[in-house]
Amino acid sequence: MTSKYLWIFLMLMSCAVFSQEQNYIPYRKGKLWGLCDTGKFITVQPQYKDISWYDDSVKGFHAELNGKFGIISSNSTLVMPFISDKPIAVDKGKFLVFDGWDYYYYSMETRMRLEKQIQNARPPVGDRGWGWGIEPFSRKDIKEPVLSWDDLNNEDVEMLKPYNNHQYELNFKRDFIEIKAGDSYIGIYIPELHKIFLNTPELAHIGWQYYKGIPYIYTMNTSNLMGLVDIYSHEVYPNKYHEIALVDVHQLIYLSEPDPNHQNNLIFKTILPNNNVLNGKFDPDMLLWKNGNPFQLYYIMIDGKKNYAGEDGTLYFEG
Template sequence: MDIKYLWIFLLFISCTMFSQELDYIPYRRGKVWGLCDANRRVMVQPQYYSISFYDHSVGGFHAEQNGKFGIIDKNSIQIMRFISEGMPISISGDTYIVFDGFDLYRYSIKSKMRLDRFVTVSNTVLNDSGWSSSKTYEGKMIRESLDEEDWKMLKPFDNDQYSFNFRINYLEIVSNNRSIGIYIPKLKKIFLDTPNITHVGVQIYNGKFYVVTTDSNGWLFGLMDENSNELYPIKYLSIALIDGSGIIILSEPDPNNQNNRIFKTILPDNRILDGEFYPDSKILKNGYPFQLYFKMVDGQKNYAGEDGTLYFEG
């Protein structure tokens, strides 16, 4: 074989293997973790307390055993032994950074031997008061946010009998501490309450406005579109439209436990996952981009794919 084509072939093989590692997903079986691919083929048998996605910086996967972190490759062979107490091993220059339970130390990447103590330099910038936190603002509307057309719409309610509570993208119309309805300036539309329906909020999803509703009890919620068409009946404890992700998260009371709630997540193609899932990273599945979602279980992310595949069991 021509040496030029041999090198191209070897480069292709190495890139393929490398990309496969990037597409490995942390996979849970019961209380232990391993790795699988997007088709749920197990690549590393579950045996670790936790495991990460592939980390370019360390050239492997962070794994945890008995409270100590190490680094493994795709065949579960140790790249760096399990010696870091309670935190993953990182890289600084040409050394590993390992926490021994009291302090950080540098280890040689080549020999894996301990070198010296690792000294960190804080980059925290304090504000004038000496605290590192910053102020946040809610960004509610104010009266000056409304234009002439808004006030024409609100004229029947702009008197001493009514008051307005300004929110981020709508305002509440109130009389004698009782809700009358809401007004959405972007739609130039008032949604008046009825004996059976109270309008209590607004969510924006894929560029459209949706109105949250409740009944006289006020503890269960529903959802309608901007034309007052009911999308979800008033039976949910929460309805969250995750704008930009295409997912909707619903929760209902648990009929077997009044202190519990049952979550369901509706994916963009209307598949339903049990639990409260949020968008995570994208990987490749059979050569095509593939969205992953996660839910938290015992403080760790458990993954599902856009096709409904669950990468955990038990």
């Protein structure tokens, strides 16, 4: 029994060490990169042109310094020196280094140079640590579905009865019906809510969606600025935004408004699920651990690289 519990203990300890390494976050200060933990404690001082997430295949973090690539550990010691012209990969249990002309194997234990790689095929380059992804396929050829009379029930037909004549025009959209009279937009009818939202000379209703199980209606004023109201027409966001995006799958809200100091610029804000606000447009990234609890990480692209922030509003970059 003692051996069994010792084995479980050792397994848990190894998982804890692995999780800690995975928890280190690329941290930027100015133009230099290092590493920090979720509490923003710096483990590798910012000194590199670029740095990756932990790559288990090389047991370290890919980093770039003076145009050369190496691998460092979480305590700033060198796993492999900065001698490669491309990110270092692992092949056949050995490091694979490109010296500008050829690929050579290096021992993972001694870091000593071994034989030259003979095969002609392009060598594998580990990219798990760098976070590169595949672009999603284009949806431009997919036709968006729209409502039809067949989708409506008797209550819907009764609600639309005053507008179902030659005086009005009903335009069926994906999840609502637009009501027009000549060149005038009268309002919209939302079958799922069985409710008509009438426009005013100052405000038009332009769409709707659920967010966290609650329906919200988008509005637009005469300056083409967006706002948001609830089903009782109570204002949720005033009409001052260039765009409002409710991303229900990640429970994020993106707001952009015109910059009063620069006419062609937009000011972005991201509202997180816990209502913390980040300046800029952040997308969800990795789920880490902080104080034993799941901790969601978000990123913003700056100069073509991901810069990170935590769900508590902590920014892992500056300058």
